[in-house]
Amino acid sequence: MAAGKATISIDPVTRIEGHLKAEVVVEGGKVVDARVSGGMFRGFENILIGRDPRDATQIVQRICGVCPTAHSTASCLALDEAFGVKLTTNGRIVRNLIWGANYLQSHILHFYHLAALDYVNGPNTAPFQPRYAKPDLRLDKKTNGVAVGQYVEALEIRRICHEMVAMFGGKMPHVSGQVVGGTTEIPTKERIAEYAARFKKVREFVEKKYIPVVYLVGSVYKDLLSVGAGHKNSISFGAFPLDDMSKELLLKRGVFIDGKVQDFDPAKIKEFVKYSWYDDSTTGLNFKEGKTVPKADKAGAYSFVKSPRYDGKAVEAGPLARMIITNPDLSPMGQKALKELFKLNAKKFMDLKDVAFSIMGRHVARAEETYLMLLGVERWLKEVQAGGETFVKAAIPDNAEGLGLTEAPRGSLLHYVNIKGKKIANYQIVSATIWNANPRDDSGQRGPIEEALIGTPVADINNPVNVCRVIRAFDP
Amino acid sequence: MSLKRRDFMKLCTGTVAGIGISQMFHPAVHEVLAGTVSGSRPPVLWLQGQGCTGCSVSLLNTVSPSIADVLLKVISLEFHPTVMAWEGEPAMEHMYKIADKFKGQFFLAVEGAIPMAADGKYCIIGEVKHKEVSMLDAMVELGGKAAAVLALGTCAAYGGIPMAKGQLTDSMPVSKVFAAKGVKTPVVNIPGCPPHPDWIVGTLVVALQAIKKLGLQKGLAEVVKILDKAGRPTPFFGKNIHDNCPYLQNFKDSKFSATFTKKEDCRYELGCKGPDTNADCFQRKWNNGINWCVQNAVCIGCVEPNFPDGKSPFYES
Numbered sequence: 001m002a003a004g005k006a007t008i009s010i011d012p013v014t015r016i017e018g019h020l021k022a023e024v025v026v027e028g029g030k031v032v033d034a035r036v037s038g039g040m041f042r043g044f045e046n047i048l049i050g051r052d053p054r055d056a057t058q059i060v061q062r063i064c065g066v067c068p069t070a071h072s073t074a075s076c077l078a079l080d081e082a083f084g085v086k087l088t089t090n091g092r093i094v095r096n097l098i099w100g101a102n103y104l105q106s107h108i109l110h111f112y113h114l115a116a117l118d119y120v121n122g123p124n125t126a127p128f129q130p131r132y133a134k135p136d137l138r139l140d141k142k143t144n145g146v147a148v149g150q151y152v153e154a155l156e157i158r159r160i161c162h163e164m165v166a167m168f169g170g171k172m173p174h175v176s177g178q179v180v181g182g183t184t185e186i187p188t189k190e191r192i193a194e195y196a197a198r199f200k201k202v203r204e205f206v207e208k209k210y211i212p213v214v215y216l217v218g219s220v221y222k223d224l225l226s227v228g229a230g231h232k233n234s235i236s237f238g239a240f241p242l243d244d245m246s247k248e249l250l251l252k253r254g255v256f257i258d259g260k261v262q263d264f265d266p267a268k269i270k271e272f273v274k275y276s277w278y279d280d281s282t283t284g285l286n287f288k289e290g291k292t293v294p295k296a297d298k299a300g301a302y303s304f305v306k307s308p309r310y311d312g313k314a315v316e317a318g319p320l321a322r323m324i325i326t327n328p329d330l331s332p333m334g335q336k337a338l339k340e341l342f343k344l345n346a347k348k349f350m351d352l353k354d355v356a357f358s359i360m361g362r363h364v365a366r367a368e369e370t371y372l373m374l375l376g377v378e379r380w381l382k383e384v385q386a387g388g389e390t391f392v393k394a395a396i397p398d399n400a401e402g403l404g405l406t407e408a409p410r411g412s413l414l415h416y417v418n419i420k421g422k423k424i425a426n427y428q429i430v431s432a433t434i435w436n437a438n439p440r441d442d443s444g445q446r447g448p449i450e451e452a453l454i455g456t457p458v459a460d461i462n463n464p465v466n467v468c469r470v471i472r473a474f475d476p
Numbered sequence: 477m478s479l480k481r482r483d484f485m486k487l488c489t490g491t492v493a494g495i496g497i498s499q500m501f502h503p504a505v506h507e508v509l510a511g512t513v514s515g516s517r518p519p520v521l522w523l524q525g526q527g528c529t530g531c532s533v534s535l536l537n538t539v540s541p542s543i544a545d546v547l548l549k550v551i552s553l554e555f556h557p558t559v560m561a562w563e564g565e566p567a568m569e570h571m572y573k574i575a576d577k578f579k580g581q582f583f584l585a586v587e588g589a590i591p592m593a594a595d596g597k598y599c600i601i602g603e604v605k606h607k608e609v610s611m612l613d614a615m616v617e618l619g620g621k622a623a624a625v626l627a628l629g630t631c632a633a634y635g636g637i638p639m640a641k642g643q644l645t646d647s648m649p650v651s652k653v654f655a656a657k658g659v660k661t662p663v664v665n666i667p668g669c670p671p672h673p674d675w676i677v678g679t680l681v682v683a684l685q686a687i688k689k690l691g692l693q694k695g696l697a698e699v700v701k702i703l704d705k706a707g708r709p710t711p712f713f714g715k716n717i718h719d720n721c722p723y724l725q726n727f728k729d730s731k732f733s734a735t736f737t738k739k740e741d742c743r744y745e746l747g748c749k750g751p752d753t754n755a756d757c758f759q760r761k762w763n764n765g766i767n768w769c770v771q772n773a774v775c776i777g778c779v780e781p782n783f784p785d786g787k788s789p790f791y792e793s
Contacts, residue, residue, distance in 0.1 A: 009565070009603050010563055011564060011603035011608075012563065013564070014564075015560070017528075017558065018529070039600035039601070040599045040600070041599075042647075043638075043645065051788060051789070052791070052792065055788055055790050055791070058784075059784060062530065062636075065527075065528040065532070065533045065534070066529055109533075114559075117561045125552065126560075127555075127559050127561060129561060130566075130570060132562065132566070152544050155542070155543050155544055159536065159543075163764055166763035166766045166767045171768060171772070173530040174530060174670065177773055179736065185736075185767075185772045186739075294598070296593075296594040468563055
């Protein structure tokens with residue numbers, strides 16, 4: 001339509017967790033430049049300094065109410081290392097059961113309650129209305145009705161996932177049951193059975209409804225398989241140890257750069273702040289030397305998100321990154337849908353090739369990761385020992401360091417703790433969404449979401465529906 | 477006929493005959509749902525400050541009424557950044573439109589604390605006509621127009637973690653922001669990190685029932701009567717966890733657990749803050765009665781005004 005240039009500012013980007021603004025320049029019907037801005041700062045890293053290290057596992061959960069178990073897991077791993085404690089086998093498995101149940105919750109919540117309204121028309125009442133006059137909703141009436149029914153059912157399913165988390169985690173959001181040294185409650189036969197009964201219900205929903213509907217929506221919006229590519233580089237710290245030595249992980253560790261999977265080295269991570277509201281003296285630091293000095297009035301900056309880079313590259317994190325690096329078999333229902341709806345014979349995730357780097361590719365990756373998590377939980381339910389010890393006591397060290405690496409549903413998560421005189425001297429967090437939603441780095445390289453927005457079709461600047469579709473696929 | 481305090485207490489504590497904990501709101505819900513046949517779902521605008529969305533996620537966990545019923549039959553959620561269909565400037569303009577159309581009649585729900593440093597720059601919630609809208613500005617403008625404000629979660633009620641030692645943003649709870657800016661709208665604090673969904677829905681549903689019986693002003697006055705000195709509804713926050721704990725006798729007999737996984741004894745020496753914490757978790761439990769912090773580990777006192785600094789270290793008695 002419009003051949004001239006127009007700048008669109010979308011603030012708030014809704015149906016995400018937290019505060020985000022997207023500013024795009026549209027020319028010739030496509031996005032030619034983008035700036036994504038995180039609009040809120042709390043300062044957890046500063047608040048943690050001087051505290052008893054064990055308090056960290058509780059405080060950091062309040063970074064995010066959708067994925068508190070991500071932060072408690074990363075914090076526990078950092079403290080496990082600093083305290084020099086090795087988990088019992090059962091402690092490792094119960095942590096996986098707590099953590100895995102929230103993955104299921106998070107992904108289901110994301111597709112249905114955050115993303116779906118981009119493609120589905122909700123009931124004729126708030127908060128589903130009002131909406132853009134031209135929302136580009138293409139599902140036929142019957143399919144839309146099925147999707148709305150699933151949206152409502154998914155509300156109950158995710159609530160049941162939280163019951164699973166609370167079974168051994170104490171309560172959700174913000175579990176009491178994960179601590180340095182393991183978990184606080186030894187599972188009984190009865191509670192394992194209660195967890196398993198709920199898992200059965202969740203599994204059925206994921207296999208029969210969630211995964212198929214993602215592919216169905218993808219097939220109705222085939223053009224969105226070529227929108228949102230981005231830099232095409234990915235990172236995964238890996239998560240869910242399958243053995244006590246953490247030799248094998250359910251979600252593998254690695255980086256995917258310039259088309260190749262490579263080994264990951266945490267020393268190659270640096271955070272840049274030229275375009276972030278932090279003091280310039282703190283730019284280019286690895287987390288071990290990391291500092292967080294907010295400067296809300298810094299000229300030229302446009303975000304409270306720092307720009308983490310791996311070996312200088314802007315890398316995407318999240319289900320797409322993990323599915324590329326792990327490259328598991330696609331789910332049976334996924335393989336069936338690809339054959340029937342896309343005429344594609346695919347067995348492994350990477351058989352999807354370049355199509356994976358897209359809006360729909362990211363939704364498919366998340367659905368496939370949910371299937372992988374079902375297999376994980378099934379396995380841990382078989383391995384967990386009723387009555388087996390889950391906690392190992394350890395004294396607070398005088399001086400120590402610890403690094404906790406895991407994968408939050410949204411992406412790679414790092415907690416680094418430095419203890420001096422039995423208190424936290426430094427605590428640095430490089431969290432999932434900052435890998436994706438960051439502003440330019442010091443060299444001017446765009447962040448992953450900013451880059452993914454380039455080329456996005458915007459036919460009507462008053463109904464720029466594709467902009468937030470790109471963003472929401474990252475689950476920021 | 478006014479809503480007697482004992483009726484309110486009965487509804488919240490589930491002692492209405494034959495009704496279990498998870499169904500205790502049925503009488504109130506039934507009445508409120510009946511009212512909605514005439515289309516009178518009160519508008520709710522929901523703002524998020526320096527929060528984590530945990531309060532919203534906890535609310536999603538409501539069992540009875542279901543969250544679907546809450547959204548479709550009890551309230552009209554006209555603005556909520558996490559679930560609403562619209563986005564950006566049109567969503568913000570809709571919010572302002574509702575606030576003006578229902579001035580003095582809508583509820584403002586707030587999760588997260590409000591940073592006052594740098595003119596509110598540490599929390600921007602939107603942009604309208606090329607101008608940033610800070611959480612601080614939104615609180616003053618919308619707070620002044622609301623019938624009442626629900627300060628959900630410990631951050632909004634008392635400051636919580638964003639206001640803890642080491643913070644740099646001059647973070648404040650709703651009541652302190654209102655005091656500083658001269659906003660007189662009544663505030664109901666529903667603390668917890670996060671609050672139990674029953675505490676949120678229960679307070680809302682019973683408030684709506686009182687308003688339906690007595691009209692807006694008198695109904696709100698009834699609700700304000702049952703708030704304690706910290707602004708919390710006493711039916712949920714009037715009992716001390718320690719005094720009602722199943723391990724109280726062990727405490728009295730000096731039988732203390734030495735380690736988390738030894739569940740037979742009192743958790744006091746593991747750091748449990750039950751003695752300094754007032755909430756009905758011991759009875760209501762969490763996540764549909766599955767578990768609760770003291771059974772699973774220890775209480776960290778997350779509903780109290782001095783959380784987290786006054787409850788730290790969490791694992792030392």
